[in-house]
Amino acid sequence: MIAIKDLVKVYTTKHKQVVGVDHVSLTINKGEIFGIVGYSGAGKSTLLRCINLLERPTSGNVIIDGVDLTSLNEKELRQARLKIGMIFQHFHLVSSKTVFENIAFALKAAKKSKSEIEKRVTELLEMVGLLDKRDAYPSQLSGGQKQRVGIARALANEPSVLLCDEATSALDPSTTKSILSLLKKINRELGITIVLITHEMEVVKDICDRIAVMQDGKVIELGTVYEIFTNPKEELTKSFIESVIQFDLPEHLLQKQTGTIVKIQFKGEIAEQAVVSDMLQTFKVRGNILHGKIEYIQDLPLGIFIMELTGDPQEVQKAIEYISHRTSGLEVIGSAA
Ligand SMILES: Nc1ncnc2c1ncn2[C@@H]1O[C@H](COP(=O)(O)OP(=O)(O)OP(=O)(O)O)[C@@H](O)[C@H]1O
Ligand SMILES: [Mg+2]
Structure with a gap:
């Protein structure tokens, strides 16, 4: 378990002070995949680098498996860092060394014998699917392969924690998928x-269990991926989610409608129930689906539909109330004058 307690990181430059992380407290559970999202400059990298004390916090504590890293001396910290692997957006491989040597380097730092190194590097190359690239140089590898070497190197000393700073941001979508499935x-x-x-x-939707949303050095929202996607509270979080569940009806379609246009959200089990067809059978309204999508987040469905309801206004109103009570949310987004 990683416990971050009231962590602050202030950078002091010649002319001013910049707050990188501003009083962040959070707990990351053992064995979970925890995501940190936020726009550029939000303090994500600073927070991550404080977890292994690559960046020393100005105040606050980082406790990993019961050990407060901020209380360790240099030697103890070096030892503790071996159990925290890290991978980077631009891989940070040594270009003059082969794949084997890049990975072996991490083991040499842990003072492993030559035969142990040989055995472990082979195991790692097998795990990341790069046995055939053992003697290649980084310049001879694709981006995805370079990141696999980065991952093998990070895992060399059997860490309990792996920190990933934008590990897939330099990769194309299909390579991103393959790196995420490796992670x-x-x-x-x-x-x-x-x-x-x-x-x-x-990326978050594909692999995270929980996420923290950061803005101006602070964590502004935290929850399971499903909670965050189905019920975002902050504007910033909503804007991030819209990038995945983009759901605006083209303006020209909205203008053409003659009925009431509603946007309905279904979560979890409700998404699998026949709420809409029940509604159409119960009330004298016609329903015309204009747009619809079901996303699966952590294997749970999240459905969104945009429908046009037409009929007697009172019946339409009753149908809207019926759906509001039986789904996770209904919003009237347009109605004919
Ligand atoms: N070494 C440094 N010296 C001074 N200020 C810094 C330093 N590193 C980061 N900062 C500042 O701290 C703030 C947070 O930066 P950080 O790199 O953590 O953001 P980020 O969320 O990782 O952004 P990005 O998505 O662009 O990587 C920014 O205002 C940044 O300018
Ligand atoms: Mg960063």
Whole structure:
């Protein structure tokens, strides 16, 4: 478990002070994939770098598995850091070293013998699917392959925590998917806690258990991915989610309508129930679906439909009330004058 307690990081430059992280407290559970999202400058990297004390907090504590890292001396901290792997957006591989040597480097730092290193690097290359690239140089690898080397290096000393700073931001969508599934596999099979920073909600949706949304150095919202996607509270969170569940009806369609246009959200089990067809059978209204989508987030459905309801105004009103009571939300987004 990682406990971050009232963490503050202030950068002091020549002319001014910049607050990178502003009184953040949160707990990351053992074995979870925890996402940190936010726009550029929100303090995500600073917070992540404070977790392994790459950046020393101005105040506050970072406690990993009961050990307060801020209380350790340099030698103890080096030892503790071996159990915290890190991967980066631009991979940070040593270009003059082969794949094997890049990974072996992390093991040499932990003072492993030559035969142990040989055995462990082979295991790691197998895990990330790069056995055939053992002697290649980074310049001979694709972005996805480079990140696999980065992951193997980060896992070399069997860490309990893996920190990922925009690990997929430099990759195309299909390579991103394959790296995310590798991270998921590592999380499941090795039980490693993963903390990942991203500005892509697709990434969060695919692999995170919980997320924290950051703005101006603070955590402004925190919850399970499903909670955040189905019930975002902050404007910033809503804007992030819209990038995944983009759901505006084209303006020209809105103008053409003759009935009442409603946007209905279905969550969890409700998404699988026949609420709409029940409504159409109960009231004298016609329903015309204009737009619809069901997303699966952590294997739970989240459906959104935009419908036009026509008929006697009183019946339409009753139908709206009926649906409001039986779904997670109904919003009237337009009606004919
Ligand atoms: N070494 C530094 N010296 C001074 N200010 C810094 C330093 N590192 C970060 N900052 C400032 O701290 C704030 C948070 O930066 P940080 O890099 O953590 O943001 P971020 O959320 O990771 O952004 P991005 O998405 O662009 O990577 C910013 O205002 C940044 O300018
Ligand atoms: Mg950053």
